[in-house]
Amino acid sequence: MQAEIIAVGTEILLGQVADTNSAFIAQELASAGIEVYYHSLVGDNADRLTALVTQARSRSDLVVISGGLGPTKDDLTKQTVAQLLGVKLVQDDSAMAKIRDFFATTGREMTPNNRLQALYLAGSHPLKNETGMAVGAFYQAPDGADVILLPGPPSEMQPMMVHQVLPLIRKTYQRQEYLTSRVLRFYGIGESQLVTKLADLIDQQTNPTIAPYAKRYEVTLRLTAKTTQQASTEQLLTTMIAEIKRRVGTYLYGYGDENSLANVVVQQLIERHLTITGAESLTAGEFQSTLGAVPGVSAVFPGGFVTYANRAKHDLLGVPQATIDHDGVVSEAAAKAMAERSRQILDTDLAVSFTGVAGPDSLEGQPAGTVWLGLAQRGRAPQAKLVHLAGNRADVRMRAVMSGLDWVRQTVQASKK
């Protein structure tokens, strides 16, 4: 069982609007165990759409098409596919009633085009549009590949896909299979190094499959297990995750598609009732802003300092002028003083400081990417570490923030033991 996805619309072809439908449809099909090998995108053009659907039906068992079911003259998906399949368009009476009702309620004038939205492929299963007016269709072809037509707006397509298409697909194609995914998130290890350490697991992958993905400042692994019984996918995932942790567990900071290092750190701090502040030079507030993005952070984060200029380090934090003059601000002494002084002023359990060279220019004779991080903890001497970060100004700043977050994560985790 192999499916193929086609998105239709000149505005997405020109790149004026991003196509998010194909990714959504692909995920939903995957969850029903249906493989997708191709996505294609074409403008509102009958000839090119006909060519594309014909090709798709020749190499796949199911073709899912989104877009072009609307009322304007650009919208020609339904008419084009009907002609290609040799079927007529017929009216869905409940969709037509909904359209009439909308125009009566809003007092707008109904145009003849609006009737088009209630038409579907004769012989197909009409798909109700919960949030809009254009009806969809699930057409089981007597010969050749089946075709599903969905509306283009994501707010209409998504409920139709989830509430109507998926149950029909499971029933029609007898998909008893279930897929479960788990995303593992790593910081401090590159994609190539991670893949090398897991090479044999990745080579032998069958169930679960293991897909590495390099994000801007981190790497994720997506494990996907397939079975007909919900319980055993969990078992497959748990076993594989244990092996991955054994090899690269120090870099694994969390799980889940929507997670982040900041989120994990804030949850740790909340659980342990530990408060935190920051004193930022080159990052200029980015560390604190990243913490601030996490809902609930107010329980552990009172605020902090942006000390960009040398005089701010002295005036706001009381970093000794002698340290600034003697060691410079890109120094171990400055990083320790900034962390410890900010911690004392705000009376927090932890404080992280950032001082270094964001670039593009060098500073105090040090090249861009040279960054000292400081970490102060209540009742302990402050620590500092030097890191050399790659990339442009934005990269250096964000990598500094990530390094600071990861240092907090590891410190808090170690203190649990």
Add this chain to the structure above:
Amino acid sequence: MQAEIIAVGTEILLGQVADTNSAFIAQELASAGIEVYYHSLVGDNADRLTALVTQARSRSDLVVISGGLGPTKDDLTKQTVAQLLGVKLVQDDSAMAKIRDFFATTGREMTPNNRLQALYLAGSHPLKNETGMAVGAFYQAPDGADVILLPGPPSEMQPMMVHQVLPLIRKTYQRQEYLTSRVLRFYGIGESQLVTKLADLIDQQTNPTIAPYAKRYEVTLRLTAKTTQQASTEQLLTTMIAEIKRRVGTYLYGYGDENSLANVVVQQLIERHLTITGAESLTAGEFQSTLGAVPGVSAVFPGGFVTYANRAKHDLLGVPQATIDHDGVVSEAAAKAMAERSRQILDTDLAVSFTGVAGPDSLEGQPAGTVWLGLAQRGRAPQAKLVHLAGNRADVRMRAVMSGLDWVRQTVQASKK
């Protein structure tokens, strides 16, 4: 001249990651006057990629492929296309030097796979990767369609496309014709409102063409004029820009693809020798961090305060306890006090404060999106204004920052007169 776009990657095929590259590439090609009729997407599979590229080369003059240039064994675009074209892969020495340098600087272990990233198609023009390691390629085929290979991560693909591919495309294919583009950036007006105010211009557009594009927190218009003489494209653009400014000039804050509101504000401040600070509650450092992203900002920005908790507003800034108790922190009085006190402490010409409800929960009985901005100026009474911002927590915070920046821009601009 007709082009076709292919995105490669199993993670986008499965819908785990959205393909934003194809839309970006389509827009850039359109700006060079090159038509795109198809986008396709395929997984990391040599056979299917070969079939797709072969088909694309049979119906288009140029095939632009993104993804699959990385170091893992999934990444097979380069090898597959080389085989299809019948050319070898050769090493780009400057790319190899950059890779070696990265591993030397960061102290990470270089794997043999990393060498793959420095290889490009023999006989092609190698494309430098400013923000990553995989080198791209522009291959002019002696017979048949040309092929461009780009890396998958948008942070690498976008600069390569803008800085290297576009100039090469212009030079290679635009024999007589010359296209000049100008991007106008607007803040404070929605796309539909902007389009309504310019409806007749957009309807009649021929030369220059006018393409509106809604970004997350702003709207841009791309004007593209076409001619054979450089002088007259400038004339066409200048005339159209004058008419657009006449209608919606208050919202126009700047020009250019890589510009930003923060950049415009920092340049204004540097020119006028005006210093600035910030006192941030709900934005938690995002305003200062946004200023800090602009190179050269150190001339006008000494640092500032993140006062997330009420006690930080009192302890760090000296916002009177009476104000906090009586007016609350989401109030005109708090916003004014935060701005004025931070300005006094750091002795700057300007200060902006942010206090409000980022959400998801309400605060002091006020709903998420309620934000007071404060603006202090040396020698003038502080001002405050209330804004109601839409969206989730991240949107509210970023919209607050943009509002603050725009307030500074308008204030500094007005003071010039």
